[in-house]
Amino acid sequence: MFKKFKIPDATIGRLSLYSRYLAEADEKGITTVSSQNIARATGVTPAQVRKDLAYFGEFGTRGVGYNSRELYNYIMKILGLDKRWSVAIIGAGNLGRALTQYKGFQQRGFDVKCIFDNDPKKIGKKLANVEIYPIDSLEEKVKELDINLGIIAVPAPSAQEVADKLVGAGIKGIINFAPINITVDGSVILRRVDLAAQLEYLTYYLEET
Amino acid sequence: MFKKFKIPDATIGRLSLYSRYLAEADEKGITTVSSQNIARATGVTPAQVRKDLAYFGEFGTRGVGYNSRELYNYIMKILGLDKRWSVAIIGAGNLGRALTQYKGFQQRGFDVKCIFDNDPKKIGKKLANVEIYPIDSLEEKVKELDINLGIIAVPAPSAQEVADKLVGAGIKGIINFAPINITVDGSVILRRVDLAAQLEYLTYYLEET
DNA sequence: TAGATTGTTAATCGATTAACAATC
DNA sequence: TAGATTGTTAATCGATTAACAATC
Numbered sequence: 001m002f003k004k005f006k007i008p009d010a011t012i013g014r015l016s017l018y019s020r021y022l023a024e025a026d027e028k029g030i031t032t033v034s035s036q037n038i039a040r041a042t043g044v045t046p047a048q049v050r051k052d053l054a055y056f057g058e059f060g061t062r063g064v065g066y067n068s069r070e071l072y073n074y075i076m077k078i079l080g081l082d083k084r085w086s087v088a089i090i091g092a093g094n095l096g097r098a099l100t101q102y103k104g105f106q107q108r109g110f111d112v113k114c115i116f117d118n119d120p121k122k123i124g125k126k127l128a129n130v131e132i133y134p135i136d137s138l139e140e141k142v143k144e145l146d147i148n149l150g151i152i153a154v155p156a157p158s159a160q161e162v163a164d165k166l167v168g169a170g171i172k173g174i175i176n177f178a179p180i181n182i183t184v185d186g187s188v189i190l191r192r193v194d195l196a197a198q199l200e201y202l203t204y205y206l207e208e209t
Numbered sequence: 210m211f212k213k214f215k216i217p218d219a220t221i222g223r224l225s226l227y228s229r230y231l232a233e234a235d236e237k238g239i240t241t242v243s244s245q246n247i248a249r250a251t252g253v254t255p256a257q258v259r260k261d262l263a264y265f266g267e268f269g270t271r272g273v274g275y276n277s278r279e280l281y282n283y284i285m286k287i288l289g290l291d292k293r294w295s296v297a298i299i300g301a302g303n304l305g306r307a308l309t310q311y312k313g314f315q316q317r318g319f320d321v322k323c324i325f326d327n328d329p330k331k332i333g334k335k336l337a338n339v340e341i342y343p344i345d346s347l348e349e350k351v352k353e354l355d356i357n358l359g360i361i362a363v364p365a366p367s368a369q370e371v372a373d374k375l376v377g378a379g380i381k382g383i384i385n386f387a388p389i390n391i392t393v394d395g396s397v398i399l400r401r402v403d404l405a406a407q408l409e410y411l412t413y414y415l416e417e418t
Numbered sequence: 419t420a421g422a423t424t425g426t427t428a429a430t431c432g433a434t435t436a437a438c439a440a441t442c
Numbered sequence: 443t444a445g446a447t448t449g450t451t452a453a454t455c456g457a458t459t460a461a462c463a464a465t466c
Contacts, residue, residue, distance in 0.1 A: 015413075102304055103303070110408050172415050203382070
């Protein structure tokens with residue numbers, strides 16, 4: 001796709017928000033939106049909206065605005081969401097189970113195809129119609145089911161090992177929910193989501209009271 | 210506490226990571242660590258580590274490094290984690306249930322004290338020993354249980370309404386898991402965590418292949 | 419045409435990195 | 443003392459905001 005130069009990470013996150021607003025607008029029958037409309041709905045500035053979009057092309061009409069549906073389709077294509085993706089979740093604990101059942105993934109084109117865990121009591125069982133396999137079978141299953149993305153939901157001490165297995169199996173994108181820094185080959189996209197750290201951000205600001 | 214000027218948001222997130230490494234080091238009996246040790250373990254640069262710490266004071270000894278336990282304690286205090294916090298989760302769906310049971314919160318000092326939902330079938334039941342109350346009783350229960358933080362885990366269309374209720378009940382810190390922009394009074398700290406957007410960040414980079 | 423709104427350039431702001439004096 | 447490592451300042455890099463010409 002048309003990625004001009006280096007795009008700020010934050011831009012990608014905002015595109016995701018824009019797309020949700022555009023879907024909503026389109027559903028409501030609003031065919032044209034301005035950068036100001038988008039900005040107000042998503043909590044950014046109109047200049048920011050235009051700048052973010054400008055990284056990828058010219059999608060609007062001066063003096064008029066953007067066609068909701070058209071811009072939605074463009075953004076979804078930019079984000080790679082014009083097709084569905086297959087996801088493996090590693091770790092069938094509370095978090096892994098919740099992510100498997102989370103409706104928000106399906107809605108955006110992500111299908112959780114398999115779960116991996118080491119607990120013999122869990123293996124063979126199903127969660128929301130998704131089977132739990134032993135971690136040993138990861139490489140095999142990932143290839144068999146043509147998995148694109150991996151979500152690490154195991155405790156911190158096992159996270160690096162699991163990441164290595166995912167990379168070994170050829171997975172190119174990983175989300176790590178374990179609160180630890182892990183490293184992967186440079187060709188693999190890695191993102192860490194630290195849920196407790198999010199709460200700590202709040203307490204940092206509240207702490208002085 | 211000693212917050213000199215405006216601290217970058219990213220610094221707060223890194224402090225969280227540093228603290229986990231320091232706890233680990235201290236447990237292993239490593240009494241002294243350098244900015245380089247911390248940096249390597251957490252995936253940042255040594256200069257960044259020193260800069261982050263310098264916002265809050267002088268915690269090290271030139272030529273020597275930092276005392277692991279001491280620095281750990283300082284950082285935990287900076288993050289407001291020298292005391293425990295009471296959390297309410299709104300929405301007893303998959304995500305709300307998982308967050309209630311998530312061990313990572315307890316470990317860092319967050320106690321989920323109550324859950325709120327509108328589904329009569331769920332009200333009165335317990336999840337991991339935490340009772341589910343009707344959303345109507347939010348204000349009352351928040352005050353009764355002295356809740357500090359709220360986690361919004363309801364669908365996007367209800368998120369703003371729930372946020373208003375939380376603010377009305379006097380809650381000062383909110384995490385919003387709904388994939389929508391919500392607004393709150395300026396005195397309330399708000400943070401959005403968009404799980405699907407995290408996956409979209411991966412697909413954005415993988416999409417060109 | 420007049421009003422509206424984009425796309426883009428320049429100015430500003432903020433965060434990271436590099437370098438080094440201070441000092442153990 | 444010599445080697446190591448901090449704390450801090452200056453330089454660099456990157457992202458956001460403001461302004462405005464282009465144009466519907």
